[in-house]
Amino acid sequence: MTNGKKPRENPDYQPQAAGASSYLYVGIGLAVVIALVVGGFIWMNNKSYPPVDDKVLAENASFIVGDKAAPITIDIFEDFHCEHCSEFEKQSGAAIRQNVIDGKIRARYHMLNFLDGASDSGDYSSRAAGAALCVARNDDREVFWKLHSALFQRWNDDLDNQKIADLAVANGASPVSRDCIAAGKLVDEARTMADASKGQLSNSTEGQVATPTVLLAGKQVENIGSGPGWLDEILAGARPTK
Template sequence: MSKVTDPNAKGGNGFIWGVGVLLVIIAVVIGYIVWNGKQSSTDSVDALEAKDVNMSMEYNDGAITLKSESAKKGTPEVDLYEDFACPHCAELAEATDGDMQKAIEDGKLIVHVRTLNFLDGKDIENQEGYSTKAAAAMSELAKSGDIKTYWNLRDYMLQNQQKVATSWDIKDIADAAKEFGADDDVVDSIKDVDIKQGNKVAKTNYDKLDKETGSVSSPRIVKDGKDVPSEADQKAGKNLGDWVEIVTK
């Protein structure tokens, strides 16, 4: 005759103890994976060498203005709207940042980079996602005027978007800034930045874009309140990837 064992009886303690050990092992493994991910989140930045940049940077009212001493009165100016979580923004940066840098350094172009966070959600004033964190951290970095770190870090964050957008926090952005050469006081100011600064920056830029064009999306290039390329440019076969050529021709 078979006998059903009472799990609460003394003989069941071994089973309970075994389950407990298994749960502890699982917790340790998960903890190690999370810790190891954090430890290596900026390792790839450490292996990179920051590229020299021959331009200046100023931060004002949500805009990060990039220009060179060669710029003159009448030099074309554009607003570049981007969201650090936007795949198309990363694609545009990869396709046109080289041309943009050369045009700025040659004094042929002034760019006001305006960061958005609408990909975090509709309530852009109360977000805590990656786009908002990036807006807060990068605006704080921009206040320092350290253009070399800003340019190289922005490039890295966009080119490695799939990796950093899913794993980086403000502290990681600050650590990456340090790897690119930012001073310790700048790194500390990034780490201590209030995420609400990101919401404020994004809201300012969202409202400006919406007011001038009637819609919000990214990436966008806006000159004198109008999108580039224009309808006429598009009919001539131009697209967003040609924006530097269109603006500086």
């Protein structure tokens, strides 16, 4: 990574014409690179992924909401430092919540953390996921949904734990949740759960892990980035998955 800046040239380097031996080494080097690339391509195309394990998804969801008897269960994979997830929440969050309330779907939220390194603190995704887990453990679904939405409104702010705790309290979180968030008590557990959920997502998408993603019966739902039409199609029985 160069952060947009032109790399500084090495002042000790002096270009020179390549001799016959240089061409030989370059040719050998290119052959090795080509062999590695081709070998990697073949390996990736031959790699197999096990079926998605629904038990693992259920055990490692940050929050499960909705009637167990609901006819449809969806798994939602997000990262609190993800701009596209913020857009997904704006476009589809209300529809997901209303259909949960209406008993039409059961939603399992998986808060991933692969964007930790993109935050200044280096661990914002994990800390925000830990905060969501605190609320999921100690408060009702309305508080979870409110904090979930509020964190995505501030997806790029990289809040410290105390500010996340204050945001949770402003959205109805209990004193127990506030203290849990401020102390970062569930961050490590959230990381472990994120790793397990990411593994199942990778199995479903053959290694193409990205957020936001929605799975239905272990299969990726298509076209989730253009409004809640994908959910309407699922409810209608069209099931746009791949």
